[in-house]
Amino acid sequence: MSKISKADEDLRKMLSEKRIKSVEDRRVGSEVFDKQTLETLYKLANQGYLQILHGVISTGKEANVFKGVDDDGNYVAVKIYRVATSDFKKMQDYIQGDPRFKVKTSNKRQVIHTWVNKEFRNLKRACEFKVRVPQPIIAKNNILVMEFIGDKEGNPAPLLKYAHIHDPEKIAYKLIEYVKILYKEAKLVHGDLSSFNILIKDDEPVIIDVSQSVVVDHPLAKDLLKRDIGNLHKDFKKLGLQISEDEITSIIMDF
Ligand SMILES: Nc1ncnc2c1ncn2[C@@H]1O[C@H](COP(=O)(O)OP(=O)(O)OP(=O)(O)O)[C@@H](O)[C@H]1O
Ligand SMILES: [Mg+2]
Secondary structure (H helix, E strand, O other): OOHHHHHHHHHHHHHHHOOOOOHHHHHHHHHHOOHHHHHHHHHHHHOOOOOEEEEEEEEOOOEEEEEEEOOOOOEEEEEEEOOOOOOHHHHHHHHOOOOOOOOOOOOHHHHHHHHHHHHHHHHHHHHHOOOOOOOEEEEEOOEEEEEOOEOOOOOEOOEOOOOOOOOHHHHHHHHHHHHHHHHHOOOEEOOOOOOOOEEEEOOEEEEOOOOOOEEOOOOOHHHHHHHHHHHHHHHHHHOOOOOOHHHHHHHHHOO
């Protein structure tokens, strides 16, 4: 079988097995899969990164996250940015000031591709420093494929916001440690850290959604770090922990 016809078959298989059940999902489906996105999915299928795309795990403002299966039968998470609804002005503000990316264009698609690449690079950097995040697999155009965080049956892990926590203190100190490693060693600030961007798997926190994360010398870094600490403090309080914002800051900054 030629490579093209195999890819054709894979894409047909992916699309036919796409579990689009609810009305909302159907709407999302047509919104997400514009022609270029389909072509990118097709390429990823051809390269073995995806053979099945299951239903949507999450429908966000700018991106949808799907559960997929790769050629080896492993679950993967597939984050697809919607070109139409992405706030690319915000994206530009975060990309500018990051020496890793030189984006002079105001081409919307180009900015989104850089954004996806930034998320990939940030995940990779966090992994290198042993901060628990999904392992990135590939970034292509507006699509990021990464490790699926969930159980063996394919159920995605719950958000810290909604998870049943056995040992809040352990989770909190682990998260503070991660923010510290990110800041001091990986030289990154998450920038949108809260219980909405932390998954709980096997009683351990997994940090997600690092597209907006910036390098520590980015003009926004200090303010974003302060906001992240403030959010964590509120979340820890809800979990019944006593630790103050100053205490969290002093652990992270080594005061
Ligand atoms: N690797 C993953 N494994 C399992 N579930 C995931 C993974 N990544 C994301 N999710 C699920 O998808 C949701 C949205 O992901 P994420 O936070 O990265 O997108 P988002 O940037 O918040 O979307 P938007 O900004 O458009 O609202 C998460 O809250 C989580 O439930
Ligand atoms: Mg999020």
